[in-house]
Amino acid sequence: MAMIGILGGMGPLATVDFMDKIVRLTHANSDQEHLPLLVANLPHIEDRSSAIIDGGADPLPALLDGIDLLNRNGVGLIAIPCNSAHHWYGPMRARSKAPVLHIAQTCVAAVPRAARRVALLATGGALVSGFYQQALADLDIEPVLPDESMQLRVAACIREVKAGKLDAAGARLEDVLIALASQGVGTALMACTEIPLAARHIASPPLILIDSSLELARATVKYACERGWNRPA
Amino acid sequence: MAMIGILGGMGPLATVDFMDKIVRLTHANSDQEHLPLLVANLPHIEDRSSAIIDGGADPLPALLDGIDLLNRNGVGLIAIPCNSAHHWYGPMRARSKAPVLHIAQTCVAAVPRAARRVALLATGGALVSGFYQQALADLDIEPVLPDESMQLRVAACIREVKAGKLDAAGARLEDVLIALASQGVGTALMACTEIPLAARHIASPPLILIDSSLELARATVKYACERGWNRPA
Structure with a gap:
């Protein structure tokens, strides 16, 4: 054992x-x-x-x-x-x-088969590294990357969780998800393990969230x- | 470090x-x-x-x-x-x-100074061992031990937490707390680290709870x- x-x-x-x-x-x-x-x-x-x-x-x-x-x-x-x-x-x-x-292999394996475009919610570092984009590409899924102003909000959400400010982090994440949903994105990867803690403070997320930690x-x-x-x- | x-x-x-x-x-x-x-x-x-x-x-x-x-x-x-x-x-x-x-030393140090009688919510083993009774006696506080039927409910609550059944554990703990409060007990030690997880499922506990884990x-x-x-x- x-x-x-x-x-x-x-x-x-x-x-x-x-x-x-x-x-x-x-x-x-x-x-x-x-x-x-x-x-x-x-x-x-x-x-x-x-x-x-x-x-x-x-x-x-x-x-x-x-x-x-x-x-x-x-x-x-x-x-x-x-x-x-x-x-x-x-x-x-x-x-x-x-x-x-x-973690990226286990996370992308949970994306619904019908999803063809998936947003990546991650640190700037993980996005620059590119391993999630590669893992999605291997499954023929198109990664949707936040634009610069949205990425600033994702990064702030992550920092807020690390500082224990979960309500603020939840409100910030909800703004990001609403913006993504309005762009027609139906699925997002919470590809940073702080983000699920913020997501718990959102009553009804407007898109499907895949939790990398889960x-x-x-x-x-x-x-x-x-x-x-x-x-x- | x-x-x-x-x-x-x-x-x-x-x-x-x-x-x-x-x-x-x-x-x-x-x-x-x-x-x-x-x-x-x-x-x-x-x-x-x-x-x-x-x-x-x-x-x-x-x-x-x-x-x-x-x-x-x-x-x-x-x-x-x-x-x-x-x-x-x-x-x-x-x-x-x-x-x-x-844990008992840090826990009893948190009992309000005015409290003279304090209920012990613990496993049967901890009660038989007696180290909490001793720690309370050292501070001139009288321990209130659950009677046999109440202790069975405390033990069931602990087992339910260990099995992940938190709602059931909370309901069972609430019954115990109501009974203690009706006996005039104003403070209880959650002297088992499972019990605070059950207590979170009680909206407004009828007495002061001291959390040994906290x-x-x-x-x-x-x-x-x-x-x-x-x-x-």
Whole structure:
């Protein structure tokens, strides 16, 4: 029986939300039927988006330290509830003995088959990195990128969640979603793990929202339960 | 800069709730101003209450494994968001290099000065262990213990939270609180970390509720922020 490793803290509330999803997705009637987790919540890892866009401090050494910590303690799988960190997926995967799920792969797999144009709600860094555009292109889906003023609002929403201002973040996200819906976009990827926390403060979103954190949690629970990690040794 | 170690999974949802409290209690405007955590969420640890009451399997070896795991990874403090596990506080404290906060000590310190009689909402195991009664007696506060039928309802509420049935748990807890209030009890300790999750489903509790998980989170954040663990190295 192995533990699931979670490399988190990017941000901390998104990590808590991801763990909450793992626990709620696990069918269990007692503590002992739940999944063991080892969570490295490391919020001091350098800002991913500014490293990608502005040449800010490189987070990769700290990301690899987190990968090493989890492997040293024998985890059997690693999930990283931060989309932007997946810009460094290649070197993290190469360093890790345990398999590492890719959040964009699990997220795009949840897009409804009928959707041909899908909006990307993500950090500026993740958009510049381009791995979501590639994952969508592989499925023949056209990514809709916010224009500059809309992206500023998405970035502000993400910052507000990281600062615990969830009501403000929800109102800002709702403006963005209304604008997207008025452009005829029917589906949006919440391709940043802070955004689902803002979305919870919107009564009825005007388009279909795919939650990258929820899809990663689903894939994580499926992987672990198929291997019986929820059963005592 | 050290990490906070959390020995959790008892139960998993209570651990997520405890982490959520830690994050929300930390004043931070960005990820980097949050506290680093290492969370060993180990739900397979044997049931604490049945070990205390019924001679069930001893959880102490698994508890000490968790303490060892956290210490091996250099945590500077350990918090355990499970009240019943504190029956084994002595051996865990003796084994740990890092200090271990005591949930009952942080909880009883939050009882209003005017309160002279305080109800104990806890697992049967924690009640038999008696460490809460002792902590209250040290402050000249009289513990009010539920009678047998009320304790059955408290235990059912705890089980329901562990199984993710939060609405049912809330309704059951509300019945208990109404009965306590009708007996003239004005304050109750939620001395089991599952109970605050049920309490959130009660619109207006009829007495003052002290949350052991919240008080442990407050003490944890205070300890860590006083030592600057929320500031990047």
